[in-house]
Amino acid sequence: MGPKEQGRLFGLLEGGRGIVDTAVAFSALGIFVLLGSGTGGFRAAIAFYAVIDIAVGVLLFLLLRTEPATQMGAQVSGLSAQPSEPKKQKAGLGEIWRAAKLPQLWWVSFTVFMVYVVYCGLTYFIPYLTYVYGLPVALVGAYGIINQYGLKILGGPIGGVLADKVFKGASRYIRLAFLCLIPVVAVLLLLPADPSRQIPAMIVTLLFSLIVFTMRGVFWAPMDEVGIPEETSGTAFGIACLVGYAPGMFAFIVYGAILDANPGAGGYHIVFIVLAALALVGAAVSSGLVRAARARRAVVEV
Template structure:
């Protein structure tokens, strides 16, 4: 007699397409909101020429932008816990677009300072904390690395497409002042268009949808400053914040690969612009998802991966310092700097994932992200001025080499800080398993 064994059918959970539509809309917002404040990524040299700025003045604009952002991150987190992302994110995008249209008139330096401050209010107060909270709510604990990695990768795709389009306009119009003006206007119009699109299409997830998917409805938020104090008292939040700080202070150094290749290796402006787009945006496409997969699948911990990535930066800097500073080493210099940037972007892709790993309560996650942004992005207040001052005081390849040595030292400090974060995460996993 033959016994037939039936294999139980595998239960497959249907794909939540609404989740991924929301994710795609958020990626569009994240990939466009910082274009105007970061013109230097693809147009560093045109900024110097059209606006009459030196390294230190560009650094000052970026620092003012970061100072205002830092002051408003907690406010942004506070707003994200109370108001709909459908209102906050489009408002920030359209506000940035309006500022960009005025920026295209090439105002004086004092007005530029005000514009860069207002761009920070639009992006880092209205958009970014709300966007981070929305991304965290899209998935459970085992998806955080991948979701944040895909966010960074998706932003890279949007960043690259938009930036190459702007660069194409710049080149098409002669790579001069007129082309630069048109590129700025293009960025501004894109911000306004994306903001309008999100207002029309983005929908806030309801408590009923959460319950239908088996997720608990979020607790009703209290009004006042109590939750800010609650979040600020969490020691694990500060470990996350300082790890982000160390990644970001190294990330700020990527900006100077662009003038380094221009002035030391003699690359033409259009080619360096393309390199800058790849270096600052294109590598997000690879770096974010790679960091997410390595964190979730290989290391089972974003904090452990970040520690290793910091250590990997040090030998890359050593190779960069050993390269001859002459046009014959153009290609090796581009490859080594791109490798350094790729490693940094794998860290940027997952440096928010430890928020879940160390147990930050979701009901205060908007406020927690605001506090962590305040600390984590603080290097923008001083790093660009510091790096720019080094370059202005030490003309030629020597100044850039000093900056690269500083980056290696910071990577070593970052490895130590992320080791502390990894210990906190390990202790929480052990306590949860017990």
């Protein structure tokens, strides 16, 4: 896939991850139930996850290893006459510093950061629906499956198509998606806290989650849009992951502290207002990303 298809590439990747997550999670659940839903089943489920990790590691080792014999054959066939490529420098502080000096990398990093800090808030929809709307256990299970698995499978591909085909750039789509989250939160806050409004509340929260999953599916695509040099892309991705996924270390603590300090529906409403405010900040940050992508396109076209 080329540069104009990065959104769909990353979107399909996220959708594929959702399918794998669903298959593995339900398989582990099946093992847990099959063995009695007790300590033995729990241990077996953990062992299942360990076996999956080991198997994937072995497959990667076999599929991604280099083929020195093929390279030697290419040299014998005449490619050896070409000047040899310079040896790649080992990654170190110098390489990290070179990547860190790229301003466009920080626009990507902080955009991912804003998407992820909002994504962490999706966790609180189930307890909110249960506490405020009295969602029954059966609906909680169905909602959880749709919210955590179904939307992840759908969100990535949908985001990829929208980013590439409609908005002609993941950065532009992410900016608009951030803005779309704000009215969704407004509708959620305006819904009466009445058990008779369970279905509308579920629909609104699922819509919020779907938008976030579409963003998460394509939030790495702008790495190509802003022109991160290929020779430093690995280090750049490492820095971007460190910054972008940082909310996982503190977001849940912050949201939980808000709920502890404000028991009841009011605490959840404050969390949702914070999510809307973060979405507004995310729109501002992604606007910088859009400008960086525009500047990159201008240079390429010249």
